[in-house]
Amino acid sequence: MDISGLDLNLLRVFDAVFRHGSVSRAAQELSLSQPAASQALTRLRQLLGDPLFERMHGGVRPTPRAERLAQAVRTAMATLEVALAEAHAFEPLEARKRFRLHLSDIGEARFLPPLMQALRQRAPHVLLETLPMPMAEIADALDRGSLDMAIGFLPGVTGTQQQVLLSDHYALLLRKGHPLLRGSHAPRMNLKSLKSLEYVAVRSHSETLRILQTLDLESRVRLSAAHFMAVPSIVRQTDLAVVMPAEIAARFQSEGDYVVVDAALPESHFDVSLHWSWRFAREPANQWMRQLVQEVFQQQ
Incomplete structure:
Protein backbone atom coordinates (compact mmCIF):
# COMPACT_ATOMS: atom_id res chain seq x y z
CA MET A 1 0.00 0.00 0.00
CA ASP A 2 1.02 3.66 -0.46
CA ILE A 3 1.74 5.06 3.00
CA SER A 4 2.01 8.69 1.87
CA GLY A 5 -1.54 9.35 3.02
CA LEU A 6 -1.32 7.29 6.22
CA ASP A 7 -2.21 9.14 9.42
CA LEU A 8 0.41 8.15 12.03
CA ASN A 9 -2.21 8.57 14.75
CA LEU A 10 -3.83 5.39 13.42
CA LEU A 11 -0.64 3.51 14.25
CA ARG A 12 -0.62 4.99 17.78
CA VAL A 13 -4.12 3.61 18.29
CA PHE A 14 -3.11 0.24 16.83
CA ASP A 15 -0.08 0.03 19.14
CA ALA A 16 -2.11 0.91 22.24
CA VAL A 17 -4.87 -1.62 21.40
CA PHE A 18 -2.26 -4.32 20.73
CA ARG A 19 -0.51 -3.71 24.08
CA HIS A 20 -3.68 -3.49 26.15
CA GLY A 21 -5.85 -6.05 24.33
CA SER A 22 -8.67 -3.58 24.78
CA VAL A 23 -10.02 -0.65 22.76
CA SER A 24 -11.38 1.11 25.86
CA ARG A 25 -8.07 0.92 27.76
CA ALA A 26 -6.20 2.09 24.65
CA ALA A 27 -8.56 5.05 24.33
CA GLN A 28 -8.00 5.92 27.98
CA GLU A 29 -4.20 5.90 27.56
CA LEU A 30 -4.42 8.13 24.47
CA SER A 31 -7.01 10.49 26.01
CA LEU A 32 -9.52 9.60 23.27
CA SER A 33 -13.15 8.67 23.49
CA GLN A 34 -13.86 5.01 22.82
CA PRO A 35 -15.83 5.81 19.63
CA ALA A 36 -12.87 7.86 18.32
CA ALA A 37 -10.46 4.97 19.01
CA SER A 38 -12.84 2.49 17.35
CA GLN A 39 -13.20 4.79 14.32
CA ALA A 40 -9.39 5.06 13.98
CA LEU A 41 -9.09 1.28 14.13
CA THR A 42 -11.79 0.92 11.48
CA ARG A 43 -9.90 3.29 9.15
CA LEU A 44 -6.69 1.28 9.58
CA ARG A 45 -8.57 -1.98 8.96
CA GLN A 46 -9.89 -0.58 5.70
CA LEU A 47 -6.43 0.61 4.63
CA LEU A 48 -4.80 -2.75 5.38
CA GLY A 49 -7.66 -5.00 4.32
CA ASP A 50 -7.49 -6.99 7.56
CA PRO A 51 -9.70 -7.00 10.70
CA LEU A 52 -6.50 -6.71 12.83
CA PHE A 53 -8.34 -7.61 16.07
CA GLU A 54 -11.06 -10.10 16.93
CA ARG A 55 -13.48 -9.70 19.79
CA MET A 56 -13.09 -12.07 22.74
CA HIS A 57 -14.29 -12.15 26.33
CA GLY A 58 -12.83 -9.17 28.16
CA GLY A 59 -11.21 -7.49 25.16
CA VAL A 60 -9.73 -8.21 21.73
CA ARG A 61 -6.97 -10.42 20.36
CA PRO A 62 -4.73 -9.65 17.35
CA THR A 63 -4.97 -11.45 14.03
CA PRO A 64 -1.81 -13.03 12.57
CA ARG A 65 -1.41 -9.91 10.36
CA ALA A 66 -1.56 -7.67 13.44
CA GLU A 67 1.00 -9.85 15.24
CA ARG A 68 3.43 -9.37 12.35
CA LEU A 69 2.73 -5.65 12.14
CA ALA A 70 3.00 -4.88 15.87
CA GLN A 71 6.78 -5.11 16.27
CA ALA A 72 7.42 -3.00 13.18
CA VAL A 73 5.01 -0.32 14.41
CA ARG A 74 6.54 -0.28 17.89
CA THR A 75 10.08 -0.04 16.48
CA ALA A 76 9.10 2.83 14.19
CA MET A 77 7.38 4.72 17.00
CA ALA A 78 10.35 4.23 19.33
CA THR A 79 12.70 5.56 16.63
CA LEU A 80 10.55 8.68 16.27
CA GLU A 81 10.38 9.18 20.04
CA VAL A 82 14.16 8.97 20.35
CA ALA A 83 14.73 11.29 17.39
CA LEU A 84 12.39 13.90 18.85
CA ALA A 85 13.83 13.56 22.35
CA GLU A 86 17.41 13.97 21.12
CA ALA A 87 16.54 17.46 19.98
CA HIS A 88 16.23 18.48 23.63
CA ALA A 89 19.30 18.02 25.86
CA PHE A 90 18.60 17.32 29.51
CA GLU A 91 19.95 19.99 31.85
CA PRO A 92 19.63 18.53 35.39
CA LEU A 93 20.27 21.78 37.27
CA GLU A 94 17.36 23.46 35.47
CA ALA A 95 15.08 20.47 34.84
CA ARG A 96 11.69 20.21 36.51
CA LYS A 97 10.90 16.75 35.23
CA LEU A 166 23.90 -5.55 43.45
CA SER A 167 23.87 -9.24 44.38
CA ASP A 168 22.59 -10.37 47.75
CA HIS A 169 21.12 -13.32 49.62
CA TYR A 170 18.42 -13.86 52.21
CA ALA A 171 19.23 -14.25 55.90
CA LEU A 172 17.43 -14.19 59.25
CA LEU A 173 17.11 -11.13 61.44
CA LEU A 174 16.68 -11.77 65.20
CA ARG A 175 16.82 -9.50 68.19
CA LYS A 176 20.03 -9.34 70.15
CA GLY A 177 19.59 -11.56 73.20
CA HIS A 178 17.25 -14.00 71.46
CA PRO A 179 17.17 -17.33 73.40
CA LEU A 180 18.65 -19.26 70.44
CA LEU A 181 21.68 -16.96 70.39
CA ARG A 182 22.92 -17.79 73.87
CA GLY A 183 26.55 -18.84 73.75
CA SER A 184 26.94 -17.67 70.15
CA HIS A 185 26.24 -14.31 68.59
CA ALA A 186 25.47 -15.54 65.10
CA PRO A 187 25.36 -19.32 64.66
CA ARG A 188 24.58 -20.85 61.28
CA MET A 189 21.18 -22.45 61.78
CA ASN A 190 20.25 -25.85 60.45
CA LEU A 191 16.71 -26.92 59.55
CA LYS A 192 16.00 -28.16 63.08
CA SER A 193 16.88 -24.76 64.51
CA LEU A 194 14.83 -23.00 61.85
CA LYS A 195 11.79 -25.09 62.78
CA SER A 196 12.12 -24.05 66.42
CA LEU A 197 11.71 -20.37 65.55
CA GLU A 198 8.51 -18.38 65.09
CA TYR A 199 8.27 -15.92 62.21
CA VAL A 200 6.94 -12.69 60.83
CA ALA A 201 5.87 -13.13 57.18
CA VAL A 202 5.65 -10.06 54.95
CA ARG A 203 3.04 -10.57 52.24
CA SER A 204 4.42 -7.89 49.92
CA HIS A 205 7.70 -9.84 49.54
CA SER A 206 6.82 -13.04 47.72
CA GLU A 207 10.34 -14.53 47.81
CA THR A 208 10.45 -14.57 51.61
CA LEU A 209 7.07 -16.31 51.60
CA ARG A 210 8.42 -18.83 49.08
CA ILE A 211 11.36 -19.63 51.36
CA LEU A 212 9.09 -20.24 54.35
CA GLN A 213 6.81 -22.44 52.24
CA THR A 214 9.74 -24.42 50.80
CA LEU A 215 11.04 -25.15 54.30
CA ASP A 216 7.52 -26.08 55.46
CA LEU A 217 7.56 -23.29 58.05
CA GLU A 218 4.16 -21.77 57.33
CA SER A 219 2.77 -23.24 60.55
CA ARG A 220 5.47 -21.34 62.46
CA VAL A 221 4.25 -17.93 61.22
CA ARG A 222 2.79 -15.89 64.07
CA LEU A 223 2.35 -12.59 62.24
CA SER A 224 1.46 -12.01 58.59
CA ALA A 225 2.16 -8.35 57.86
CA ALA A 226 1.16 -6.43 54.74
CA HIS A 227 4.29 -4.26 54.68
CA PHE A 228 7.84 -4.44 55.91
CA MET A 229 8.40 -1.13 57.69
CA ALA A 230 7.05 -2.14 61.14
CA VAL A 231 8.75 -5.54 61.12
CA PRO A 232 12.19 -4.60 62.54
CA SER A 233 10.55 -2.96 65.58
CA ILE A 234 8.44 -6.09 66.11
CA VAL A 235 11.53 -8.32 65.86
CA ARG A 236 13.37 -6.12 68.35
CA GLN A 237 10.61 -6.49 70.96
CA THR A 238 9.76 -10.18 70.49
CA ASP A 239 11.40 -13.54 69.78
CA LEU A 240 10.04 -13.57 66.22
CA ALA A 241 12.41 -13.93 63.26
CA VAL A 242 12.09 -12.47 59.77
CA VAL A 243 13.62 -13.61 56.48
CA MET A 244 15.03 -10.58 54.65
CA PRO A 245 17.87 -9.47 52.35
CA ALA A 246 21.18 -9.82 54.20
CA GLU A 247 22.51 -6.46 52.99
CA ILE A 248 19.55 -4.63 54.52
CA ALA A 249 19.56 -6.83 57.64
CA ALA A 250 23.21 -5.87 58.22
CA ARG A 251 22.19 -2.23 58.39
CA PHE A 252 19.80 -3.01 61.23
CA GLN A 253 22.49 -5.08 62.97
CA SER A 254 24.75 -2.02 62.90
CA GLU A 255 22.23 -0.23 65.12
CA GLY A 256 23.11 -2.67 67.91
CA ASP A 257 19.72 -4.26 68.67
CA TYR A 258 19.77 -7.05 66.09
CA VAL A 259 21.76 -10.07 64.95
CA VAL A 260 21.94 -11.36 61.36
CA VAL A 261 22.00 -15.14 61.15
CA ASP A 262 23.02 -17.10 58.06
CA ALA A 263 20.90 -20.17 57.52
CA ALA A 264 20.40 -23.00 55.04
CA LEU A 265 17.75 -21.09 53.09
CA PRO A 266 16.81 -22.57 49.68
CA GLU A 267 17.62 -20.57 46.53
CA SER A 268 18.49 -17.59 48.68
CA HIS A 269 20.77 -15.68 46.29
CA PHE A 270 19.31 -12.98 44.07
Whole structure:
Protein backbone atom coordinates (compact mmCIF):
# COMPACT_ATOMS: atom_id res chain seq x y z
CA MET A 1 0.00 0.00 0.00
CA ASP A 2 1.02 3.66 -0.46
CA ILE A 3 1.74 5.06 3.00
CA SER A 4 2.01 8.69 1.87
CA GLY A 5 -1.54 9.35 3.02
CA LEU A 6 -1.32 7.29 6.22
CA ASP A 7 -2.21 9.14 9.42
CA LEU A 8 0.41 8.15 12.03
CA ASN A 9 -2.21 8.57 14.75
CA LEU A 10 -3.83 5.39 13.42
CA LEU A 11 -0.64 3.51 14.25
CA ARG A 12 -0.62 4.99 17.78
CA VAL A 13 -4.12 3.61 18.29
CA PHE A 14 -3.11 0.24 16.83
CA ASP A 15 -0.08 0.03 19.14
CA ALA A 16 -2.11 0.91 22.24
CA VAL A 17 -4.87 -1.62 21.40
CA PHE A 18 -2.26 -4.32 20.73
CA ARG A 19 -0.51 -3.71 24.08
CA HIS A 20 -3.68 -3.49 26.15
CA GLY A 21 -5.85 -6.05 24.33
CA SER A 22 -8.67 -3.58 24.78
CA VAL A 23 -10.02 -0.65 22.76
CA SER A 24 -11.38 1.11 25.86
CA ARG A 25 -8.07 0.92 27.76
CA ALA A 26 -6.20 2.09 24.65
CA ALA A 27 -8.56 5.05 24.33
CA GLN A 28 -8.00 5.92 27.98
CA GLU A 29 -4.20 5.90 27.56
CA LEU A 30 -4.42 8.13 24.47
CA SER A 31 -7.01 10.49 26.01
CA LEU A 32 -9.52 9.60 23.27
CA SER A 33 -13.15 8.67 23.49
CA GLN A 34 -13.86 5.01 22.82
CA PRO A 35 -15.83 5.81 19.63
CA ALA A 36 -12.87 7.86 18.32
CA ALA A 37 -10.46 4.97 19.01
CA SER A 38 -12.84 2.49 17.35
CA GLN A 39 -13.20 4.79 14.32
CA ALA A 40 -9.39 5.06 13.98
CA LEU A 41 -9.09 1.28 14.13
CA THR A 42 -11.79 0.92 11.48
CA ARG A 43 -9.90 3.29 9.15
CA LEU A 44 -6.69 1.28 9.58
CA ARG A 45 -8.57 -1.98 8.96
CA GLN A 46 -9.89 -0.58 5.70
CA LEU A 47 -6.43 0.61 4.63
CA LEU A 48 -4.80 -2.75 5.38
CA GLY A 49 -7.66 -5.00 4.32
CA ASP A 50 -7.49 -6.99 7.56
CA PRO A 51 -9.70 -7.00 10.70
CA LEU A 52 -6.50 -6.71 12.83
CA PHE A 53 -8.34 -7.61 16.07
CA GLU A 54 -11.06 -10.10 16.93
CA ARG A 55 -13.48 -9.70 19.79
CA MET A 56 -13.09 -12.07 22.74
CA HIS A 57 -14.29 -12.15 26.33
CA GLY A 58 -12.83 -9.17 28.16
CA GLY A 59 -11.21 -7.49 25.16
CA VAL A 60 -9.73 -8.21 21.73
CA ARG A 61 -6.97 -10.42 20.36
CA PRO A 62 -4.73 -9.65 17.35
CA THR A 63 -4.97 -11.45 14.03
CA PRO A 64 -1.81 -13.03 12.57
CA ARG A 65 -1.41 -9.91 10.36
CA ALA A 66 -1.56 -7.67 13.44
CA GLU A 67 1.00 -9.85 15.24
CA ARG A 68 3.43 -9.37 12.35
CA LEU A 69 2.73 -5.65 12.14
CA ALA A 70 3.00 -4.88 15.87
CA GLN A 71 6.78 -5.11 16.27
CA ALA A 72 7.42 -3.00 13.18
CA VAL A 73 5.01 -0.32 14.41
CA ARG A 74 6.54 -0.28 17.89
CA THR A 75 10.08 -0.04 16.48
CA ALA A 76 9.10 2.83 14.19
CA MET A 77 7.38 4.72 17.00
CA ALA A 78 10.35 4.23 19.33
CA THR A 79 12.70 5.56 16.63
CA LEU A 80 10.55 8.68 16.27
CA GLU A 81 10.38 9.18 20.04
CA VAL A 82 14.16 8.97 20.35
CA ALA A 83 14.73 11.29 17.39
CA LEU A 84 12.39 13.90 18.85
CA ALA A 85 13.83 13.56 22.35
CA GLU A 86 17.41 13.97 21.12
CA ALA A 87 16.54 17.46 19.98
CA HIS A 88 16.23 18.48 23.63
CA ALA A 89 19.30 18.02 25.86
CA PHE A 90 18.60 17.32 29.51
CA GLU A 91 19.95 19.99 31.85
CA PRO A 92 19.63 18.53 35.39
CA LEU A 93 20.27 21.78 37.27
CA GLU A 94 17.36 23.46 35.47
CA ALA A 95 15.08 20.47 34.84
CA ARG A 96 11.69 20.21 36.51
CA LYS A 97 10.90 16.75 35.23
CA ARG A 98 8.98 14.09 37.17
CA PHE A 99 10.59 10.62 37.25
CA ARG A 100 8.36 7.69 38.17
CA LEU A 101 10.05 4.72 39.84
CA HIS A 102 8.89 1.31 41.02
CA LEU A 103 10.30 0.33 44.42
CA SER A 104 8.98 -1.96 47.13
CA ASP A 105 8.46 -0.56 50.64
CA ILE A 106 11.77 -2.06 51.78
CA GLY A 107 13.42 -0.68 48.64
CA GLU A 108 12.13 2.81 49.43
CA ALA A 109 13.63 2.68 52.91
CA ARG A 110 16.97 1.40 51.65
CA PHE A 111 17.55 3.32 48.42
CA LEU A 112 15.56 6.55 48.48
CA PRO A 113 17.66 8.41 51.09
CA PRO A 114 20.97 8.30 49.13
CA LEU A 115 19.15 8.83 45.83
CA MET A 116 17.33 11.91 47.12
CA GLN A 117 20.58 13.29 48.52
CA ALA A 118 22.20 12.93 45.10
CA LEU A 119 19.20 14.53 43.37
CA ARG A 120 19.28 17.48 45.75
CA GLN A 121 22.86 18.18 44.71
CA ARG A 122 22.58 17.54 40.98
CA ALA A 123 18.95 18.17 40.00
CA PRO A 124 17.32 20.17 42.81
CA HIS A 125 14.03 20.84 40.97
CA VAL A 126 13.38 17.27 39.83
CA LEU A 127 10.43 15.40 41.37
CA LEU A 128 10.79 11.69 42.12
CA GLU A 129 7.56 9.71 42.49
CA THR A 130 7.47 6.07 43.62
CA LEU A 131 4.71 3.93 42.15
CA PRO A 132 4.85 0.37 43.56
CA MET A 133 3.12 -2.02 41.14
CA PRO A 134 2.34 -5.74 40.92
CA MET A 135 5.21 -7.47 39.17
CA ALA A 136 2.99 -8.56 36.28
CA GLU A 137 2.22 -4.92 35.39
CA ILE A 138 5.72 -3.44 35.53
CA ALA A 139 7.00 -4.28 32.02
CA ASP A 140 3.87 -2.86 30.38
CA ALA A 141 4.04 0.29 32.53
CA LEU A 142 7.68 0.80 31.50
CA ASP A 143 6.77 0.28 27.86
CA ARG A 144 3.88 2.78 28.07
CA GLY A 145 6.02 5.36 29.83
CA SER A 146 3.86 5.48 32.96
CA LEU A 147 6.98 4.19 34.76
CA ASP A 148 10.47 5.44 33.90
CA MET A 149 12.34 2.64 35.66
CA ALA A 150 11.95 -0.14 38.21
CA ILE A 151 14.43 -1.29 40.86
CA GLY A 152 14.32 -4.58 42.73
CA PHE A 153 14.51 -8.34 42.53
CA LEU A 154 11.91 -8.73 39.78
CA PRO A 155 12.21 -12.21 38.23
CA GLY A 156 8.75 -11.91 36.68
CA VAL A 157 9.64 -8.75 34.72
CA THR A 158 10.73 -9.78 31.22
CA GLY A 159 11.23 -8.02 27.90
CA THR A 160 12.98 -5.04 29.48
CA GLN A 161 16.52 -3.76 29.38
CA GLN A 162 18.23 -4.19 32.73
CA GLN A 163 21.43 -3.69 34.69
CA VAL A 164 22.38 -5.61 37.84
CA LEU A 165 22.96 -3.14 40.67
CA LEU A 166 23.90 -5.55 43.45
CA SER A 167 23.87 -9.24 44.38
CA ASP A 168 22.59 -10.37 47.75
CA HIS A 169 21.12 -13.32 49.62
CA TYR A 170 18.42 -13.86 52.21
CA ALA A 171 19.23 -14.25 55.90
CA LEU A 172 17.43 -14.19 59.25
CA LEU A 173 17.11 -11.13 61.44
CA LEU A 174 16.68 -11.77 65.20
CA ARG A 175 16.82 -9.50 68.19
CA LYS A 176 20.03 -9.34 70.15
CA GLY A 177 19.59 -11.56 73.20
CA HIS A 178 17.25 -14.00 71.46
CA PRO A 179 17.17 -17.33 73.40
CA LEU A 180 18.65 -19.26 70.44
CA LEU A 181 21.68 -16.96 70.39
CA ARG A 182 22.92 -17.79 73.87
CA GLY A 183 26.55 -18.84 73.75
CA SER A 184 26.94 -17.67 70.15
CA HIS A 185 26.24 -14.31 68.59
CA ALA A 186 25.47 -15.54 65.10
CA PRO A 187 25.36 -19.32 64.66
CA ARG A 188 24.58 -20.85 61.28
CA MET A 189 21.18 -22.45 61.78
CA ASN A 190 20.25 -25.85 60.45
CA LEU A 191 16.71 -26.92 59.55
CA LYS A 192 16.00 -28.16 63.08
CA SER A 193 16.88 -24.76 64.51
CA LEU A 194 14.83 -23.00 61.85
CA LYS A 195 11.79 -25.09 62.78
CA SER A 196 12.12 -24.05 66.42
CA LEU A 197 11.71 -20.37 65.55
CA GLU A 198 8.51 -18.38 65.09
CA TYR A 199 8.27 -15.92 62.21
CA VAL A 200 6.94 -12.69 60.83
CA ALA A 201 5.87 -13.13 57.18
CA VAL A 202 5.65 -10.06 54.95
CA ARG A 203 3.04 -10.57 52.24
CA SER A 204 4.42 -7.89 49.92
CA HIS A 205 7.70 -9.84 49.54
CA SER A 206 6.82 -13.04 47.72
CA GLU A 207 10.34 -14.53 47.81
CA THR A 208 10.45 -14.57 51.61
CA LEU A 209 7.07 -16.31 51.60
CA ARG A 210 8.42 -18.83 49.08
CA ILE A 211 11.36 -19.63 51.36
CA LEU A 212 9.09 -20.24 54.35
CA GLN A 213 6.81 -22.44 52.24
CA THR A 214 9.74 -24.42 50.80
CA LEU A 215 11.04 -25.15 54.30
CA ASP A 216 7.52 -26.08 55.46
CA LEU A 217 7.56 -23.29 58.05
CA GLU A 218 4.16 -21.77 57.33
CA SER A 219 2.77 -23.24 60.55
CA ARG A 220 5.47 -21.34 62.46
CA VAL A 221 4.25 -17.93 61.22
CA ARG A 222 2.79 -15.89 64.07
CA LEU A 223 2.35 -12.59 62.24
CA SER A 224 1.46 -12.01 58.59
CA ALA A 225 2.16 -8.35 57.86
CA ALA A 226 1.16 -6.43 54.74
CA HIS A 227 4.29 -4.26 54.68
CA PHE A 228 7.84 -4.44 55.91
CA MET A 229 8.40 -1.13 57.69
CA ALA A 230 7.05 -2.14 61.14
CA VAL A 231 8.75 -5.54 61.12
CA PRO A 232 12.19 -4.60 62.54
CA SER A 233 10.55 -2.96 65.58
CA ILE A 234 8.44 -6.09 66.11
CA VAL A 235 11.53 -8.32 65.86
CA ARG A 236 13.37 -6.12 68.35
CA GLN A 237 10.61 -6.49 70.96
CA THR A 238 9.76 -10.18 70.49
CA ASP A 239 11.40 -13.54 69.78
CA LEU A 240 10.04 -13.57 66.22
CA ALA A 241 12.41 -13.93 63.26
CA VAL A 242 12.09 -12.47 59.77
CA VAL A 243 13.62 -13.61 56.48
CA MET A 244 15.03 -10.58 54.65
CA PRO A 245 17.87 -9.47 52.35
CA ALA A 246 21.18 -9.82 54.20
CA GLU A 247 22.51 -6.46 52.99
CA ILE A 248 19.55 -4.63 54.52
CA ALA A 249 19.56 -6.83 57.64
CA ALA A 250 23.21 -5.87 58.22
CA ARG A 251 22.19 -2.23 58.39
CA PHE A 252 19.80 -3.01 61.23
CA GLN A 253 22.49 -5.08 62.97
CA SER A 254 24.75 -2.02 62.90
CA GLU A 255 22.23 -0.23 65.12
CA GLY A 256 23.11 -2.67 67.91
CA ASP A 257 19.72 -4.26 68.67
CA TYR A 258 19.77 -7.05 66.09
CA VAL A 259 21.76 -10.07 64.95
CA VAL A 260 21.94 -11.36 61.36
CA VAL A 261 22.00 -15.14 61.15
CA ASP A 262 23.02 -17.10 58.06
CA ALA A 263 20.90 -20.17 57.52
CA ALA A 264 20.40 -23.00 55.04
CA LEU A 265 17.75 -21.09 53.09
CA PRO A 266 16.81 -22.57 49.68
CA GLU A 267 17.62 -20.57 46.53
CA SER A 268 18.49 -17.59 48.68
CA HIS A 269 20.77 -15.68 46.29
CA PHE A 270 19.31 -12.98 44.07
CA ASP A 271 20.18 -9.87 42.05
CA VAL A 272 18.71 -6.41 42.49
CA SER A 273 18.42 -4.90 39.00
CA LEU A 274 17.47 -1.65 37.34
CA HIS A 275 14.84 -2.17 34.62
CA TRP A 276 13.78 0.19 31.83
CA SER A 277 12.06 0.02 28.46
CA TRP A 278 14.04 -0.15 25.23
CA ARG A 279 11.59 2.44 23.89
CA PHE A 280 13.15 5.10 26.13
CA ALA A 281 16.69 3.75 26.28
CA ARG A 282 18.17 6.74 24.44
CA GLU A 283 15.93 9.47 25.86
CA PRO A 284 18.37 11.98 27.44
CA ALA A 285 16.54 12.52 30.75
CA ASN A 286 16.10 8.80 31.32
CA GLN A 287 19.71 8.12 30.39
CA TRP A 288 20.85 10.69 32.94
CA MET A 289 18.63 9.25 35.67
CA ARG A 290 19.74 5.68 35.06
CA GLN A 291 23.38 6.73 35.25
CA LEU A 292 22.72 8.52 38.54
CA VAL A 293 21.00 5.46 40.02
CA GLN A 294 23.94 3.25 39.07
CA GLU A 295 26.43 5.72 40.58
CA VAL A 296 24.47 5.87 43.84
CA PHE A 297 24.42 2.07 44.08
CA GLN A 298 28.15 1.82 43.44
CA GLN A 299 28.84 4.22 46.32
CA GLN A 300 26.77 2.28 48.87
